[in-house]
Amino acid sequence: MATGVIEGSNRILRESVKRYMRVTLSAAAPAACWNCPQGAKRYLLTEDTVQLQRFQQHKLATEYKIYGEKDTYFKIIEDKLAENKLIFKHEMKLLLHLCQTKDEFEIVKKTIYRYYAENKNVAFGTFRFGPLFMRLCYEMNFEESALELIKDQALHGFFSDSTSFNLLMDMLFIKGHYERALEVLLEMKRQGVKFNNETYLLAVAICYKLNNSESCKICTTLLENRELSGNHMSKRIYYFAVAFALKQKDVGMARSFFSQIINTDNRICINLKILLQAASGDLEDLVQTLKTASETSASYFVKKPEFCMQVLSTAREKLKDNPVLCVQFGNIFAKLQASGQIMSLTLDDLLCQPTSTKRRHLPLLKQNQVSHWTSKPLCSPLLAE
Numbered sequence: 001m002a003t004g005v006i007e008g009s010n011r012i013l014r015e016s017v018k019r020y021m022r023v024t025l026s027a028a029a030p031a032a033c034w035n036c037p038q039g040a041k042r043y044l045l046t047e048d049t050v051q052l053q054r055f056q057q058h059k060l061a062t063e064y065k066i067y068g069e070k071d072t073y074f075k076i077i078e079d080k081l082a083e084n085k086l087i088f089k090h091e092m093k094l095l096l097h098l099c100q101t102k103d104e105f106e107i108v109k110k111t112i113y114r115y116y117a118e119n120k121n122v123a124f125g126t127f128r129f130g131p132l133f134m135r136l137c138y139e140m141n142f143e144e145s146a147l148e149l150i151k152d153q154a155l156h157g158f159f160s161d162s163t164s165f166n167l168l169m170d171m172l173f174i175k176g177h178y179e180r181a182l183e184v185l186l187e188m189k190r191q192g193v194k195f196n197n198e199t200y201l202l203a204v205a206i207c208y209k210l211n212n213s214e215s216c217k218i219c220t221t222l223l224e225n226r227e228l229s230g231n232h233m234s235k236r237i238y239y240f241a242v243a244f245a246l247k248q249k250d251v252g253m254a255r256s257f258f259s260q261i262i263n264t265d266n267r268i269c270i271n272l273k274i275l276l277q278a279a280s281g282d283l284e285d286l287v288q289t290l291k292t293a294s295e296t297s298a299s300y301f302v303k304k305p306e307f308c309m310q311v312l313s314t315a316r317e318k319l320k321d322n323p324v325l326c327v328q329f330g331n332i333f334a335k336l337q338a339s340g341q342i343m344s345l346t347l348d349d350l351l352c353q354p355t356s357t358k359r360r361h362l363p364l365l366k367q368n369q370v371s372h373w374t375s376k377p378l379c380s381p382l383l384a385e
Contacts, residue, residue, distance in 0.1 A: 044170055044173060044198075044201060044202055044205055044236075044352070045166065045167070045170045045198060045202075049163065049166065049167075049198060050135070050138065050167065050170070051131075051135065052135060052138055052139060055132070055135040055136075055139065056139065058097055059097045059098070059100075062094065062097040062098060063097075063098060066094075066098075070098055073094065073095075073098065074095075074098070074104060074107060077091065077095060077107060077111060078107060081107075081110055081111065081114060086118060087111055087114050087115045087118065089127070091111075092111060092112075092115050092129060093129075093132070095107070095108055095111055096108060096129070096132050096133060096136055099136055099140075105136075105140065105142060105145070108133075108136070109145065109149065112129070112133065112149070112155070112158070113154065113155070115129075116154075116155055116157075116158045117154075120157055120158075128160070128161050128163075128164070129158065130158060130159040130160065130161055130163070130164035131161060131163040131164050131167065133146070133149075133164070134146055134163070134164050134167035134168055134171075135167065137167075137168075137171065138167060138170075138171055143168065143171040143172055143175065143177070146168050146171065147168065147172070147180060147183070147184065150164065150165065150168060150184065150187065151183075151187055156191055159191075159193075160191075160193060161193065162188070162193055162194060162195065162196045162198070162199055165184055165185075165187075165188040165193060165199065166196075166198050166199055166202060168181075168184050169181045169184050169185060169199075169202045169203075169206065170202060172184065173202065173205065173206060173209070178206050178209045178210050179210070181202070181206045182206050182207075182210065182215070182218075185199075185202070185203050185206065197231075197232070197233065197234055197237070200222060200223075200226055200233060200237050201234060201236055201237050201240070203218070203219070203222055204219055204222070204223070204237050204240040204241055204244065205240050205351070205352070207219035207244060208240045208243060208244040208247070208351075211244070211247050211248070216244070216248050219241070219244060220253075223237075223241060223257075233260075235261050235262070235263070238257050238258070238260050238261050239261075239268050239269075239272065239351055240351060241257040242254050242257045242258045242261075242272050242276070243272065243275075243347060243351060245257060246272075246275055246276065246279055249279070251276070251279050251280050254276055254279070255276065255280070258272060258273070258276060267305065267306045267307075267350065268347075268350050268351065270289075270293070270305045270306075270307070271307060271308050271311045271347050271350065272347070273289060274286060274289060274290070274307065274311050274312075274314075274315055275311055275314060275315075275347070277289065277315075278314055278315050278318040281318075283318060283319055283322060283325055284325065286315055286318075286319075287319070287325050287328050287329055287332065290307075290315075290329070290332045290333075290336070291328070291332050293305040293307070293336070293341065294332050294335040294336050294339070294341070304339065304340075304341050305341060306341050306342070306343050307336060307341060307342055307343070308342075308343060308344075308345055308346055308347050308349075308350070309342055309343070309344055310346045310347060311347060312333065312336075312342065315329065316329060316333075
């Protein structure tokens with residue numbers, strides 16, 4: 001009997017997983033590639049911020065929990081909306097985790113308006129529905145609906161956190177909708193939502209992509225205000241700032257931003273350095289930089305500097321009027337190519353690659369310092385270090 005119950009439970013779980021994956025994959029189909037061999041990927045925000053996998057796990061667990069009753073639950077919510085009844089916090093949470101189709105999403109939108117109309121004058125506490133809704137839009141590729149709601153004055157205050165705006169800007173950035181992403185940034189400022197480091201990263205990246213006089217002015221103002229406030233800026237912000245200044249042919253500004261980067265021993269910095277030397281006319285230094293890179297230790301454990309073909313092509317163009325340096329460059333180029341130090345990725349590819357999430361294992365280690373069997377402290381010398 002027990003075996004039959006377990007098998008039945010497992011069968012229901014498998015069916016739930018299959019159905020959930022079918023709906024999720026079909027919703028995400030239009031944005032599955034974006035010309036990337038690995039398929040869809042985030043460009044700027046880490047999984048720690050987006051938390052899409054965690055959100056999808058919660059959705060799966062929620063559907064499994066109320067297996068077979070989802071349609072009934074949506075009917076209850078629709079009846080509540082029709083009868084102008086109160087929508088409670090737990091109902092709102094459940095609804096966001098059950099939504100999988102376009103029709104269900106329309107019900108979610110109506111419920112958000114009703115819920116906020118009833119609760120806008122009540123303290124929300126520590127829980128925010130804005131990021132949860134944005135993750136749903138992120139999963140279902142509904143960035144247009146997200147933009148519509150975040151700009152609607154009737155919902156001003158519902159998206160009162162920076163994460164909601166950052167997630168939407170990231171969505172639009174991935175799709176290449178840079179003008180709209182800039183609209184979100186300006187809307188964030190209008191609503192008085194505080195910018196964080198991720199907001200500045202997105203803002204500078206969007207301005208870099210737009211590459212016009214207006215975005216240049218916005219970028220410069222944002223960075224100046226950030227520096228004046230004394231707040232720390234991540235090196236990724238400076239990467240985009242240097243690249244943007246070079247695009248705008250402002251070598252002085254590019255040098256200034258580059259000088260703010262403390263650790264320049266990475267492939268983005270080494271490529272930015274070559275472009276900066278080329279733009280500045282420091283051609284002898286440029287050739288010397290490449291020569292040093294080509295003579296790097298052959299040890300397997302030492303990471304060799306890598307250069308974008310696009311960057312080296314720009315350098316070659318600058319050197320064409322100097323025959324001596326041009327010959328040296330040709331010899332160095334051949335050595336770099338032979339040692340696999342030239343990559344097909346562009347500087348833009350490097351700048352927009354998603355960063356790896358930093359895992360923190362130490363807290364887990366501390367949690368296991370008490371034996372589950374004896375409830376006594378563990379005295380292992382490994383744990384004592």
